[in-house]
Amino acid sequence: DTAVSQTPKYLVTQMGNDKSIKCEQNLGHDTMYWYKQDSKKFLKIMFSYNNKELIINETVPNRFSPKSPDKAHLNLHINSLELGDSAVYFCASSRWQRDFTDTQYFGPGTRLTVL
Amino acid sequence: AQSVAQPEDQVNVAEGNPLTVKCTYSVSGNPYLFWYVQYPNRGLQFLLKYITGDNLVKGSYGFEAEFNKSQTSFHLKKPSALVSDSALYFCAVMNYGGATNKLIFGTGTLLAVQP
Numbered sequence: 001d002t003a004v005s006q007t008p009k010y011l012v013t014q015m016g017n018d019k020s021i022k023c024e025q026n027l028g029h030d031t032m033y034w035y036k037q038d039s040k041k042f043l044k045i046m047f048s049y050n051n052k053e054l055i056i057n058e059t060v061p062n063r064f065s066p067k068s069p070d071k072a073h074l075n076l077h078i079n080s081l082e083l084g085d086s087a088v089y090f091c092a093s094s095r096w097q098r099d100f101t102d103t104q105y106f107g108p109g110t111r112l113t114v115l
Numbered sequence: 116a117q118s119v120a121q122p123e124d125q126v127n128v129a130e131g132n133p134l135t136v137k138c139t140y141s142v143s144g145n146p147y148l149f150w151y152v153q154y155p156n157r158g159l160q161f162l163l164k165y166i167t168g169d170n171l172v173k174g175s176y177g178f179e180a181e182f183n184k185s186q187t188s189f190h191l192k193k194p195s196a197l198v199s200d201s202a203l204y205f206c207a208v209m210n211y212g213g214a215t216n217k218l219i220f221g222t223g224t225l226l227a228v229q230p
Contacts, residue, residue, distance in 0.1 A: 033217075040222075041153075041203060041222070042220075043159075045218065048217060056217055058217075090158060101147055101164070103149070103161050104218060105161065106151075106158040106160070107158050108157060109157070109158050
């Protein structure tokens, strides 16, 4: 009954490779997010989608391309991986964000290690 | 722009003692404040939020937070700490405006509860 799920949980890859992380939510939410947590545990938003439409892009390199096939899924594709991409990536979801009070619910995270 | 500060990297407390994890905020407009907890190798779990109303907000696992407008603080509290409360705690503020809103997180406070 996981509300927000991510796959894979761990991802180890070489520099220059392309990889994808998948996220799914079964909460019926309209809005989904990707956050990056660096090695110092600092969390920062990367993207937000509402009903499959991009609404936040926090100056993330264009090697990162989110894709939302439907409002329950938000996948993150990363091209030409770099060492600095090593981090934990969290997916989250909430109801439509016109209501600023909506709680965001997070997935378990994907630990990406680039060698 | 909205921001939160967590002045303590780590808080140590003995089991059974009360605990406080500090958070101060800086916002223009109404503050919408959140607390999340991250257990080791897990995603973030929502604890509680302040939107409006009573300054004392009760949340999950026996936690509560006190909103203090004059001191611009939103400290997390628990009357009696458990070893299982040991985790990383994040304060966050909703940064809203225009067509988007997003959570801005503090740097996190590691809570260590000694038996």
